[in-house]
Amino acid sequence: MKLRKRKALTRVVGGAATVALAALAAPSLASAQTIPLEAPNVTTSVQETVLTATVANPNTDPTATCGAFALESAKLPDFQADPTKIDEPGFLTWRTDAAERVAAGAEGTFTVDLAAGEYAVVGECVSDGNPTLFGTEQLVTSSHTLEAPTLTTAVENTVLTATVANTNVDPTATCGIIVLESAKLPDFQADPTKIDEPGFLTFRTDAAERVAAGAEGTFTVDLAAGEYAVVGECVSDGNPTLFGTEQLVTSSHTLEAPTLTTAVENTVLTATVANTNVDPTATCGIIVLESAKLPDFQADPTKIDEPGFLTFRTDAAERVAAGAEGTFTVDLAAGEYAVVGECVSDGNPTLFGTEELVTATNALAGPTVTTGVEAGTLTITIVNQNIDPSSTCSVFVLENAKITQLMDDPTKIDEEGFLTWRSPETERVGPGTANAYTVELEDGPYIVMGECISDANPTPVFGTQQLVTVGENALGSLGDLDLGDLIPDNPDDNPNPDNPDPGGPDQDALAGSVQKLVDAIDVDVIAELLADLLGGMGGE
Numbered sequence: 001m002k003l004r005k006r007k008a009l010t011r012v013v014g015g016a017a018t019v020a021l022a023a024l025a026a027p028s029l030a031s032a033q034t035i036p037l038e039a040p041n042v043t044t045s046v047q048e049t050v051l052t053a054t055v056a057n058p059n060t061d062p063t064a065t066c067g068a069f070a071l072e073s074a075k076l077p078d079f080q081a082d083p084t085k086i087d088e089p090g091f092l093t094w095r096t097d098a099a100e101r102v103a104a105g106a107e108g109t110f111t112v113d114l115a116a117g118e119y120a121v122v123g124e125c126v127s128d129g130n131p132t133l134f135g136t137e138q139l140v141t142s143s144h145t146l147e148a149p150t151l152t153t154a155v156e157n158t159v160l161t162a163t164v165a166n167t168n169v170d171p172t173a174t175c176g177i178i179v180l181e182s183a184k185l186p187d188f189q190a191d192p193t194k195i196d197e198p199g200f201l202t203f204r205t206d207a208a209e210r211v212a213a214g215a216e217g218t219f220t221v222d223l224a225a226g227e228y229a230v231v232g233e234c235v236s237d238g239n240p241t242l243f244g245t246e247q248l249v250t251s252s253h254t255l256e257a258p259t260l261t262t263a264v265e266n267t268v269l270t271a272t273v274a275n276t277n278v279d280p281t282a283t284c285g286i287i288v289l290e291s292a293k294l295p296d297f298q299a300d301p302t303k304i305d306e307p308g309f310l311t312f313r314t315d316a317a318e319r320v321a322a323g324a325e326g327t328f329t330v331d332l333a334a335g336e337y338a339v340v341g342e343c344v345s346d347g348n349p350t351l352f353g354t355e356e357l358v359t360a361t362n363a364l365a366g367p368t369v370t371t372g373v374e375a376g377t378l379t380i381t382i383v384n385q386n387i388d389p390s391s392t393c394s395v396f397v398l399e400n401a402k403i404t405q406l407m408d409d410p411t412k413i414d415e416e417g418f419l420t421w422r423s424p425e426t427e428r429v430g431p432g433t434a435n436a437y438t439v440e441l442e443d444g445p446y447i448v449m450g451e452c453i454s455d456a457n458p459t460p461v462f463g464t465q466q467l468v469t470v471g472e473n474a475l476g477s478l479g480d481l482d483l484g485d486l487i488p489d490n491p492d493d494n495p496n497p498d499n500p501d502p503g504g505p506d507q508d509a510l511a512g513s514v515q516k517l518v519d520a521i522d523v524d525v526i527a528e529l530l531a532d533l534l535g536g537m538g539g540e
Helices: 012-024 026-030 073-081 083-087 182-190 192-196 291-299 301-305 400-408 410-414 476-480 507-520 523-538
Strands: 003-008 041-047 050-056 065-072 107-113 117-127 130-134 138-142 150-156 159-165 174-181 216-222 226-236 239-243 247-251 259-265 268-274 283-290 325-331 335-345 348-352 356-360 368-374 377-383 392-399 434-440 444-453 466-470
Touching: 041 117, 041 138, 050 065, 050 117, 050 138, 065 073, 065 107, 073 083, 073 117, 150 226, 150 247, 159 174, 159 226, 159 247, 174 182, 174 216, 182 192, 182 226, 259 335, 259 356, 268 283, 268 335, 268 356, 283 291, 283 325, 291 301, 291 335, 368 444, 368 466, 377 392, 377 444, 377 466, 392 400, 392 434, 400 410, 400 444
Parallel strands: none
Antiparallel strands: 003 107, 041 050, 050 107, 065 117, 117 130, 117 138, 150 159, 159 216, 174 226, 226 239, 226 247, 259 268, 268 325, 283 335, 335 348, 335 356, 368 377, 377 434, 392 444, 444 466
16 A cells, blocks of 8 residues: 655644653653543545545643554454454554654644555554553545546448457456447436346447456457447446447448349340349349440439439349349340449448440341342342341342352352342342342343341341242243143032042043143253253352
8 A cells, every 4th residue: 555644743843842841851750640641533535545534633641642544344343342453464454654653732644545445444542651542433435436448449341349448447447348239229328227138239248358457458249230339338346337438330241243244145135143242131133224325324323213214124023132143134126235233232322333335236137039030031129127227238149050159158249250240239228128120141040149237247148049040941831831731620510520529630631731741841951950050069
């Protein structure tokens, strides 16, 4: 303990003179009557653990000196039963040193730093010829003023870090933190004992981890997303729990944009979204908008909620959950689009990923071509059946013998002299339109075919091949035969009663028609046609 002494010297000089005189006149005083002894007047005060005791010695006997002592209040009954216990080592907490005792008529003040607890302070005086006289006991309490801890907090995503500094000097003081949902804060403020109710707190420092006096401790707590109150608290012997000021913190998962992969086949977009978030409230999807609208979206993302701004948006029921993957297919009109992945979660606004530009194009088809031959003139009609606005088509004619070469190398259509005829480049047919041409050709078999190209498909897409023959009919006089002549029908009044189908062929006439067909075939022309076809298959 620390001992500090302050003596009042108001009557010290007179007392010293009395003592001196008493020494000179000792023989005569010894025979004099003993002066009665009075107990001292003691006043006490305690500030935290510091006891201040003022002792006033009221005696006039120059041999009388006074002091005081303190003992734990629990020992008071033993002292009262046997005052001599004050001389036992360790019985007293504090006692005035002999050199500092207060002389008769004087006053002295003593300060003592006590451990926390309750004490009895007793004044006492002694003089020649008198035993020690004790004053009345005064009970005092020594205690440290408990202070709330210094608390600093930080939150990264859902992890709270709280540092507690216990600034108390009382060795019995320990500190920690409590964490509760902010919605419960009013209940806690109204009744702090609620912290002892099961489930009321989200976190509380374990008893074994509480921070000792003069020390510092750091705690990390993984919280669910939400707002919380963090409160530092300290407790010590003789003091109830003292709470610091509440600090509000917000726990939230860092929201990440989804991983997005896209592919386009003709006009069908396939987008796969991977939601890499761990927050169970995070869901992800895609938005699709025309690329021309991308600057407006980048300047003001809220435009996605304007009717008609987006081409496509994932339905709420189809959004991808945390840790999952989803694939969406969207049939688009031809054009360029921006595809953007986006995620949202509780406590976080929508987070957009990087835009991916894709182009949707209509599947390109070859044109529809119809032909007709009269004498040496070939008539051709071409129709571009595509809807892609960039598509154009042409029609061309080539000798039948060259078709194999063209199929092996489509670029030969641009080779000078390879084609017999081609529609002019300036007359290429646009989507949904048609052109008609007449072409004068030498006699022989030809292939008529169309081709189409577009911005997205620069390689020609060919239509169906049509074999036409210009000049003498390859079947000779067969061309003059009418199908009705070859297979005549029975009239309704079919004279053949054995025929159950009056509308069927006349079996008698059928035999004659076959003979007519044989007579009509020009064998030489057929041979010539076969030679041309075989030549075409072998190439030039």
